Amino acid sequence: MVAVGISLIVASVVWVFFRPPGWLTPWLLQWRGFLRGSIGADPSSGRREARSDDSSGTHRGEHIGAISSEDTPSAARKATGKGSMPPLASIASPASSSQSPSNADHPSEEQTTPKALPAISSQPVPSFSIGDDEYSDTVPASTFSAPSQRSTPSLMPPPPRPANPPRLAQFPAANSAQRARGPTPNRGPSSSGLAPPPTHSSIPTKPSRKVVLTPGHSPLDWARISGPSADLRGVPSSTPYLRVTPSMLKTQTGRKGKDAWMGLNGKVYNITPYAEFHPGGIPELLRGAGKDATKIFGEVHPWVNYDTMLSACLVGLLVDEPEGTEDVSEMEQMD
Numbered sequence: 001m002v003a004v005g006i007s008l009i010v011a012s013v014v015w016v017f018f019r020p021p022g023w024l025t026p027w028l029l030q031w032r033g034f035l036r037g038s039i040g041a042d043p044s045s046g047r048r049e050a051r052s053d054d055s056s057g058t059h060r061g062e063h064i065g066a067i068s069s070e071d072t073p074s075a076a077r078k079a080t081g082k083g084s085m086p087p088l089a090s091i092a093s094p095a096s097s098s099q100s101p102s103n104a105d106h107p108s109e110e111q112t113t114p115k116a117l118p119a120i121s122s123q124p125v126p127s128f129s130i131g132d133d134e135y136s137d138t139v140p141a142s143t144f145s146a147p148s149q150r151s152t153p154s155l156m157p158p159p160p161r162p163a164n165p166p167r168l169a170q171f172p173a174a175n176s177a178q179r180a181r182g183p184t185p186n187r188g189p190s191s192s193g194l195a196p197p198p199t200h201s202s203i204p205t206k207p208s209r210k211v212v213l214t215p216g217h218s219p220l221d222w223a224r225i226s227g228p229s230a231d232l233r234g235v236p237s238s239t240p241y242l243r244v245t246p247s248m249l250k251t252q253t254g255r256k257g258k259d260a261w262m263g264l265n266g267k268v269y270n271i272t273p274y275a276e277f278h279p280g281g282i283p284e285l286l287r288g289a290g291k292d293a294t295k296i297f298g299e300v301h302p303w304v305n306y307d308t309m310l311s312a313c314l315v316g317l318l319v320d321e322p323e324g325t326e327d328v329s330e331m332e333q334m335d
Ligand code: HEM
Pocket: 207, 208, 209, 210, 262, 271, 278, 279, 280, 281, 284, 285, 286, 287, 288, 293, 296, 297, 300, 301, 304, 305, 306, 307, 309, 310
């Protein structure tokens, strides 16, 4: 009896050793390693090591979402902590779970830690192309984003760019009431910016015809030498004002050693002393020599006060020709 009992115990131990139940696998793995290489080692340390492996495997399996098909179902159940839970490999990859039962009977001693493998999704990944019109017609709009936008490029091109980029509108507008009233008072038509309004000191349109006077012949020099006591008539000082007829005036042209006389508003002036002080130059002044130059003078500079300036040069009064001489001359011309 004793021998039969001992043999049954030994047989059960041997059977459990080679075909252990799922809950006994970790301990068996520990004891196998202990019996093989580490004689004399502390069995409690191996247990802690196995538990740490299990815990790491649990966390890895949870984070990665897949366990290798080489792991046993019992180990997977241990990793999940629930015996009723299916292995994670079967959740992630049903195709690979079919290999697990065959390997579960022969657990590997070295590969106790579950290894992650790329998870194969059971749902196919949809693929599409932009230019595929048939596909765009069959696929519902909710599956992909904006199917109308995918088909629009060939149908409706983007709007063309405007030829002239938009600019700031004029203020006031061209058709506004402010512009209808006309330009701003005291402003020229071109005073749209910050330029000051035109003044009277602006440059005249006509170019100046003044000449460069020689030194000592400025207007101030003339005023100094032609004072009230000066006598620049060119005739003896005792000679009274002359009655100058047009025939007499005609002979005073400034040529042949004679002075140049000029008739201005009934008076005759000797303009020879003033010639070099004339701002318009000597030739311009001599245009009125030997004749009544009232009209010419007024056309050039009517603002010039000639009477005061030429007071020291007054020769006499311009009078008409005496009667008889005028008639005789006319008769001579007719002949
Ligand atoms: C008919 C004869 C005369 C002619 C053709 C004549 C011509 C001229 C001319 C072309 C100018 C330059 C104008 C300019 O571009 O600024 C001028 C200036 C002047 N002339 Fe005569 N002139 C004549 C007689 C006189 C006489 C008799 C006087 C003298 C009292 C005179 C006094 C002046 C003065 C003061 C200026 C400077 C005017 C100014 O700065 O605005 N001119 N003249």
